[in-house]
Amino acid sequence: MPPSLPSLPVLESLPALRASLSAQGRAVLSAPPGSGKTTLVPLALLDEPWLKGRKIILLEPRRVAARAAAARMAALLGESVGETVGYQIRFERRISAKTRIEVLTEGLLTRRLQSDADLPGVGLVIFDEFHERSLDADLALALSLDACANLNPELRLLVMSATLDTERVAALLGGAPVVASAGRLHEVAIRHLSMGTELEHGEAVARVCLQALEQTQGDILAFLPGAREIRNAQGSLHQRLGERIALRPLMGELSSTEQDLALQPDREGRRKIILATNIAQTSLTVEGVHTVVDGGLVRVARFDLGAGADRLETQRVSRASAEQRAGRAGRLGPGSCYRLWSRDQHAALAPHDTPEILAVDLTRFALELAAWGLGDPAALALLDPPTSANWQYAIERLRDLEALDAKGRISAHGRALLRLPTTPRRAHMLLKATREGLGETAIWVAAVLEERGAADSDLNLLIERYRRGQAEQAAKRRVEDNVRQLRRMLGPGDAEHFNDQAVARVLSWAYPERIAQRREGQRTQDAVFLCADGGEARLHERDALAHQAWLAIAHWDPGPPRRIRLASALSETQLRQDHQEQLRWQNVVSWDAANAAVTSEAQRRLGAIILERKPLRGEEVAAATRQAVLCAIHQLGLQTLPWQEEHRQWQLRVQCLRRWRPELQLPDVGDEHLAQTLEQWLMPYLDGVSRKEHFTRIDLRAALSALLSYEQQQALSRYAPTQLEVPTGSHIRLEYRQSEPPLLSVKLQEMFGCASTPTINEGRQPVVLQLLSPAQRPIAVTQDLGGFWARSYAEVRKDLRGRYPRHPWPDDPLAASPTRRAKPRGS
Incomplete structure (x- = not known):
């Protein structure tokens, strides 16, 4: 040693x-x-x-x-x-x-x-x-x-x-x-502060840094989530401190020289305030630091499955990260750590950071495994397996890029993608563009896309600023480093070959699902674009790109709504040439809710975007039309069918008989079951139906009757008839009801001589009698006709015979003859 x-x-x-x-x-x-x-x-x-x-x-x-x-x-x-x-x-x-x-x-x-x-x-x-x-x-x-x-x-x-x-x-x-190993070298005093939410985060950290300057000795290391907050804190501190204190940012985006300024003692012997992201959280001993100011936030990548991309998310640090940050203050001697959150909030922090394998885009990870000869992450020793949804998404994208074959093995193209220091999508873009003579354009697109937080939505303008050296110095240096590295790997580039018109073309090769067409007739302050993946993306109407017919989109906020952050105008003519293999004719027969009719057409599509339409004809269309009508009925509800009272009564008769005689094995014909089985019973009766107004043509009686076998139909007629014969010989309609006995509404005089309540279902089911006056108004409801004659008839006779003198009101209704007619006048 x-x-x-x-x-x-x-x-x-x-x-x-x-x-x-x-x-x-x-x-x-x-x-x-x-x-x-x-x-x-x-x-x-x-x-x-x-x-x-x-x-x-x-x-x-x-x-x-x-x-x-x-x-x-x-x-x-x-x-x-x-x-x-x-x-x-x-x-x-x-x-x-x-x-x-x-x-x-x-x-x-x-x-x-x-x-x-x-x-x-x-x-x-x-x-x-x-x-x-x-x-x-x-x-x-x-x-x-x-x-x-x-x-x-x-x-x-x-x-x-x-x-x-x-x-x-x-x-x-x-x-x-x-x-x-043994513990921390020196003790660190932890101070929890409750900061108001009204302050911008950089300003809040700056104020605590000023407090720490007065209360502690040595340099201060302050943790902030990102460059924006660091710049805000730096500006606020410089306004208050001037040049008395050395203010040093420390981020991964800075050059090695700029990072060294933060890590080394100040040349003029001043105290330092180092404003750092979490790159200073571990592995570093920063000379002179005895105090940490921890803002408690971190910016991490999180994969958004809907957007198909990682997005940066600001969140609370974990307790483990907070411990790491505090430890920076105890490297060289006793130190202090100011935390911008309370002790109660500290107890509620997550114990550890979320592993990236559970949170970020796995496309390159999956390609690395394929290059290693593995198609299943379970075959490797991993502390945490990736989520199935993110893994499946990665595999599908790699197949789209032709980086994997049908069996999941890496292709020669996939190996070529891995040799480039960027994502598989952008690597695919670079290789394809190089073959098409647009390598220099793709190099600049790839390099600029590595930078985050672009102020312009137009990628062409952004690239032009970098090419002219008009960008912020650190970002300019990073982009130029990327450009030089990619030129070395892809072959010598010639700046004169940069093609401003090709930016959208090469971008569309990286993100074909983000090709977008402007939707006309949208009455909002945003321009709405339909993307090839079926989603929408938006730009404010004042944005110059908002009035382009086509866009190739590089970045968007996942939303909803998805707001376009970086894109380039795309020519439809060029789109058709470059993506000819992805443009596919598709026969579409579907229900158009706006017109309440079936649309039958061949569509030439790029994903969800329709470029051409042609009408369809033929038997296949007829079958698909029936299916589309069924889908419409599912959406509109069963009540949209041409129901008549006779259909509803048939439905109730069957449901009643199902309860009375289960041995008949009658089908369930309730609305819920009918809606679930539309395809089985209604499909054969939809010929010639293509619009909502055609629904009246549907023979609903035949469609329903076909649900019963011949034997079941005979049993329905025998045991649950539609009519009953009363003593006068009249055939009176029965009204079937849900969960109640059927109702027979009949004039009282027609029931004279009848001692007991009529029945159906071979005498097993008495009906409910609704006895009517000569004016057809209900005067009694009973399921015990004999009891009515014995106990209630006399009172009814007394009340009504004066009102209806031409109608018989015998003392003994059981001995009287039933009648439908009134007495002749004068009798």
Whole structure:
């Protein structure tokens, strides 16, 4: 071990760590912030016998941490970066033939494994800050474990973390020993503050920084969620402090030089306030910091399945992240941490961050697995499996890009996509555009799309500003770095070949489902566009792009409503040429609710967008028309059919007989069941019906009757007749009712001589008699006719015979003859 290593708590765990790695080849190191694990462990293990002639790869989740860790280790060795210790991040590589410790960002290990799976010359891979659970870290660890098991059993693995469920990770590593390091080096006093919600977040953090300046010594590290809040806080502090205090932003978007200004002591000896995103949360010891101001927010990527893209979401930090942030204040001595939330709010925080594998777009992850020879994530050692919906979406997109074949195996095109440092969609765009002679255009589109928060909605104007050097300096540098890298990978580009008219074309190759057509006749303050994926997207009417007929959309807010953030005007002529294979004729027979009629046409479509229409004819159309009418009836409800009273009475007769005689096995003909089985009983009776006004043509009586067999129809007529014969010989209509006996409404005089209540269903079911006056008004309702004659008739006779003198009112109705007629006049 180099003699110059500082005495930090992690050194006490080295004997156990060495023994575990030597014997089992794997270990999990649990070491709190400030213990020295990032920089001391690789150096302390460098002379292990099993590492002779081999390298250590140290993985860091962020570029700034990778550079800082390499610089710190090199300084401890008294060397420059690039000698014993080097690093490689995107756009930067400082590694030489002498380098034995390579500090990499996590995605670079995956690239190395994919190109040479047994990692020749590497003896140990260290996964630092694994608790952050980036998708790249999960993938790199899973591939490393697979490589150990099948290709290089001598490769050793060490997972290090400050806040992690170590037992789960140890189990993932096949029961690896867990080695615990000593605690934090210095105490940190936690102060919870309740800040009003009326303040913008950057301003609230700035105010607490001013308070901390007065109450503490040394530099201050303040955590904010993103660049906008950092700029606001920086402006507010500069207005109050001027040049007395060095204000240093620290974000991943900054150049290495700008990041170093935040990490190193101020050249003029001033106190510093470092305004950082969560890139300063782990792996970094920032010189001079004794105070942390934690705004409590973090901006993370979350996959929106409906939008088919990751979106940035601002949310509360987890308790584990808050602990990590507070630990920054105790690296160099006793410190303070100001938290902009209450103790009660702290208790309600999530215990850990959500792993990216559960939250972000998995398209590239799925392509990496396919390149490894796997089509199922369950075949890899992963702490958390991806969600089935996000995984299936990724597989479908890769098939759309022709990156996977029908069996899920990676294609040659898929391997070419992986070689480019961007998403599979944009890689596909770059390769296709290069073949079409539009490579330079696609390079600029891809580079500019890497930047977030564009002020313009027109991608063409945004690219033009970058090409003219009129963009903000840091963003300009990042875009130009991307452009140079892509030119190197795709072949020399010629700026003169940039084609402003082709921006929308190449963009549409990356996001074909976001091709959009303006919808006319929308009376809103927004222009509404129908997208190929079937959804809508909107632009304010004042936006210049709002009046274009076609757009290729790059970014939108997921919504609803989806608001277009970045797009380019697209020519329909060019669209038809470029997407000819995706333009398909589709026969569409459907119910048009607006016109209350069936539409039958052949449509040429790009997804949900209809470009051409032609009328359809033929028997296939007739069958589809019947189906469309059925769908309309489902939507409109069963009551839209031409129901008559006779149909409803038939329905009630069948339902009654189902209850009375279940052995007949009559079908359920209630409305609910009829609605569910429309296709079975109504379809044959829809010939010639294509409009709502045609519904009156439907022979509903025949359709309903066909539900019964001949024997059941005979039984219905016998046991549940429509009429009953009364003593006068009249056949009176029965009224069937839901859950009640049938009703027979008959003139009282027609029932003379009848001693008992009439029945149906072979005498098993008495009817309800509604006895009527000569004027056809109800005078009694009974199911006991004999009792009516004996107990009630006399009172009825007394009340009515004076009113209806021409009608018979005998003293003994059972002895009288029934009659339908009145007495002749004068009798």
